[in-house]
Amino acid sequence: MNLRFLLREIAHSKSQSVVFVLCVALSLISIVAVNSLRRDVNSSIMSDARSLHGGDIIVHSHYEYSPGLKTEIVAVLANGTVQAVQTWEFYSVARREDGRESLLSNIKVVQDGYPFYGQVLLQSGRPFSSVLLPGKVVVAGALLKRLGLAVGDSLRLGEADLEIADVVLSESLRPVDFFNFGPRILVSAADLNRLDLVSKGSRVHYRTLLRLEDENQISTVALRLQERSARSQERVTTFANTESRVKRFFDNLLFFLSLISVFTLLLAGIGMQSSLAALLRRKEKTFAMTRSLGASGFFLTFHYLLLVMVLSCIGWALGIGSGFMVERNFSHLFGGLLPAQIDLGVSALDILEGIGLGVLAVLFFTYLPLSGIKKVKPSAIFRKETDYSLRGGRSWGLFGCGLLLLFWLVIYQLEDVRIGLYFIGGFLVLVAFTALLVSGMLFALSHIKTTSLSLRQAVRSLLQPGNATRSIVVTLASSLAVLLTIFLVEHNLFDTYINSYPKDAPSLFCLDIQKNQQKDFVELVGADTELFPVIRARLTSINGKKISRQDELKKRGDSLAREFNLTYRESLLEDEVFLQGKSLFPEQNIRAGIIPVSILDTVADMGDIKMADVLLFNVQGVLLKAQVSSIRSRTKSMLYPFFYYVFPEKYLRTAPQTFFAAMHVEKEMIPQLENDIVNRFPNVSTINVSETAAELGKIMLKLSTIITFFASFSILAGALILVSSILATRMARVREAVYYKILGAGARFVLQVFLFENCLLALLSGGCAIVLGQFGSWAVCSLLLDIDYNPHWKASVVLLVGTVVLVLTLGVVSSYSIIRRKPASFLREQLS
Amino acid sequence: MLKTGHRIIFIAILAIVGCSQEQQKETEAVAQEVTLVETIVAVGDSLTAGFGLDENQSYPAVLEGKLRAAGYPYQVINGGVSGETSSGTLSRMEWILTLEPDIVILEIGVNDGLRGVDPQVTEDNIRQMLRLLEESEVEVVFVGMKMVRNLGPGYVSRFNRIYPGLAEEFDVVFFPFFLEGVAMVSELNQSDGVHPNAKGYAIIVENMYSYVVEVIERSPKL
Secondary structure (H helix, E strand, C coil), rough: CCCCHHHHHHCCCCCHHHHHHHEEEEHHHHHHHHHHHHHHHHHHHHHHHHHCCCEEEEEECCCCCCCCCCHHHHHHHHHCCCEEEEEEEEEEEEEECCCCEEEEEEEEEEECCCCCCCCEEECCCHHHHHCCCCCCEEEHHHHHHHHHHCCCCCCECCCEEEEEEEEEECHHHHCCCCCCCCCCCEEHHHHHHHHHCCCCCCCCCEEEEEECCHHHHHHHHHHHHHCCCCCCCCCECCCCCCCHHHHHHHHHHHHHHHHHHHHHHHHHHHHHHHHHHHHHHHHHHHHHHHHHHHCCCCHHHHHHHHHHHHHHHHHHHHHHHHHHHHHHHHHHEEEEECCCCCCCCCCCHHHHHHHHHHHHHHHHHHHHHHHHCCCCCCHHHHHHCCCCCCCCHHHHHHHHHHHHHHHHHHHHHHHHHHHHHHHHHHHHHHHHHHHHHHHHHHEEEEEEECHHHHHHHHHHHHCCCCCCCCHHHHHHHHHHHHHHHHHHHHHHHHHHHCCCCCCCCCCCCEECCCCCHHHHHHHHHHCCEEEEEEEEEEEECCEEECCCCCCCCCHHCCCCCCCCEEEECCCCCCCCCEECCCCCCCCCCCCCCCEEEEEEEHHHHHHHCCCCCEEEEEECEEEEEEEEEEEEECCCCCCCEEEEEEEEEHHHCCCCEEEEEEECCCHHHHHHHHHHHHHHHHCCCEECHHHHHHHHHHHHHHHHHHHHHHHHHHHHHHHHHHHHHHHHHHHHHHHHHHHHHCCCCCCHHHHHHHHHHHHHHHHHHHHHHHHHHHHHHHHHHHHHHHHCCCCHHHHHHHHHHHHHHHHHHHHHHHHHHHHHHHHHHHHHHHHC | CCCCCCCCCCHHHHHHHCCCCHHHHHHHHHHHHHCCEEEEEEECCCHCCCCCHHHHHHHHHHHHHHHHHHCCCCCEEEECCCCCCCCHHHCHHHHHHHCCEEEEEEEHHHHHHHCCCHHHHHHHHHHHHHHHHHHCEEEEEEECCCCCCHHHHHHHHHHHHHHHHHHHHCEEEEEEECCCCCCCCCECCCCCCCEECHHHHHHHHHHHHHHHHHHHHHHCCC
């Protein structure tokens, strides 16, 4: 091995080497970071699941426990290694001591020791167990505002007067509740009898939380309790098998990040391949000469493999190091989003996995250029570039093995065989489509007639045999298509989930407003409040086929057999668009005597309902036959009101209805407004979602930052591909410039040809990328994620202009020195 | 009662929808088959709607079967709306009257209680409903409701007083407690502890039947 030879080679090809190292590093940064984070989040979520559920085993019932279950709980507790706390949760009317005001509240009575895991955070910062003593209660801030009370005042609950000891800020056990009819009050179990609210005739949610000393006993004990429980009314769950929304949320987020990191890996791999090819092309004459001096193909391949390994080691170290630095800083990036007790760190497994993935990626993506070295014959001194394509069964076999390993890597990374196979299939289809599209475009290009000599030369130069145009355009177009897809999918996800939680999202809902209260209600809350009529009805049949409750129960998600809220209006809501039909109730196509109805795409999917289908509704005893006149879709989130079925006003104006209002009110103003509403309209129920809306808004903003952060790695990889592609063809350009000059062309002409050539290259790549990117993004959004698709055409224009500018700049900058050089010096260099 | 003409739902549809001549003929043909059936409208909330069950397991359907078996030619229309409060029911009384019922079974108020609505509001609403039915000369089976204990003694006693008081005020047939023998019995309710299952509804219909028959029997038309 000749070390000096290696160092000299690296020094001589600095730019290509730097691009290669950066590509190797990039291929690993996001994968290492995401994998390491995934492991940390998973282990942390398992421990957080306990906090979310408050115990190892949870027994639920709406009735007093059945005798069998009671006996079994006592038996489980008897061995001393299991502890239990019981809670009673119900609604009741809390009053001021003077009886002036009262408020429906959500009461939770808890025994000492509650909660086993997680915490109840109080305003004073004191520990919950030291505050919730007999005779005292801890309440939500909203209760104090609504009843005009303060900490230290007395609150009447049932038959007891209890002192308000503190304000609860958050409970790890309480999942996000959208529709809650009252603020929380926590009461000590010692006061349960004094309240006199829980006895026969009360509606209570009973829960028992159990903590086990021996974790391995959790499933066994849960099974014992389950066997003795009354199945129809009692439920036994463990912290691990209870579906956690937090876990589901992180699973989805990490999956999306994994997808981006695999994209980055593939893009960086293409960058590696392309920059190494550029480096080797530059060395082609050197190989030929070394070969003519007696060096074997093996000698050269071995040395360049070593070169690749040296550069890769630098890249791996850089990639793994940066990956961990990124992961270390996740606490800033994910602030407030990651589980509280997460321990972010680097494990030996993370390092091993990183190195393994890195070696695999480098081997696969450098195989093609490296295998071409031994094909360089001494005669290449006098010829043009060598053909690097695969020849022979062994080469194809090795390449196939590499491909299989790459497939395995993708499946391993995505942790889902089916999605992994879809991904690989999609990627192969992408490359095949790109190749096909590029061939078509090049064919079209070859038939363009033009009088401009420089343009003709540019086209010929692109099409001449031996030029790498096709492979460069396929590489560039595939990469740009992937980048565009990431961008478009990301923005469509934002449109659906993030932009739909703007600051002015509704924070207060009011139900049961009566027809004759409309005017006064709007006067009270503000003239810009829209009231939505709500008419309750059941859908009984679709095109004469009855809705079967049994069939609907078998389906996942929403059911067509439930009662629906119908409404009437003559125009779309602000956040609605038509999927089919140009107006809500176009007169054509509706059968005489049948009422038109506009339906939402969600319900159309649920019941496979199509335009012109006939739906039969039962509006509280009155049958209503309607024909689908349009299908709508929504562009905003669940916080905005929406209606599955919209009718023309004239048909439902007289139907029994109440009104519903969704308003945005500043969080601090809500309790007062709720009081005003309830005092003036006691029948109206109010639901305050300000806490939930604010929390969701914050989470969504964080998500957008995280996804953009990871997507930026892909963009960087794409830029590196662009640079390496330009570098790869530099030699060919130098030669062309020289030939033009020998034939008498001026610098201006040569520059013009290069400009046209680069421009055509960029337009071809950008054009293909837009076609494929738009199609791919539509497919991902519509078929995989099931969200609305917005093509964001501006992004496509920016991509095209950006590619043209970048390719032209890089092309001209790299060719400028060539254009100015005298042909003789180049020829002397080539022949010396 | 002085009502005449068909008492079937299609008339109401025609009135609302304004059908074409052709369709009118079509619906009239169907109407002929059921012309002689008298109508009971069961008005109420999820307890009437049969929340969580097939419509044919809810009490209006079971009651209709029992009445027909006993030779009473009545159809019982399910006019229950899940989650409805007394304010909602009051606002749809006009609509209910378009069904031209002979008898209304009025079961409402439990959701008012579960949402902590002031019992005075509930009482005023039900009073207005009973007045409207009285003015329309519709016979009523008034169903009483009792509030769950956990709402607190003050609230529960005010709420529970509403029903017997109004029954006396309007001199209507009064079925004192809809969930008698069913409330809080786990075998007779769904797992939410609130809504009866099919067995529970069978008991409710048994309990209610004599009150319904009493109203039918005293109806001047039979």
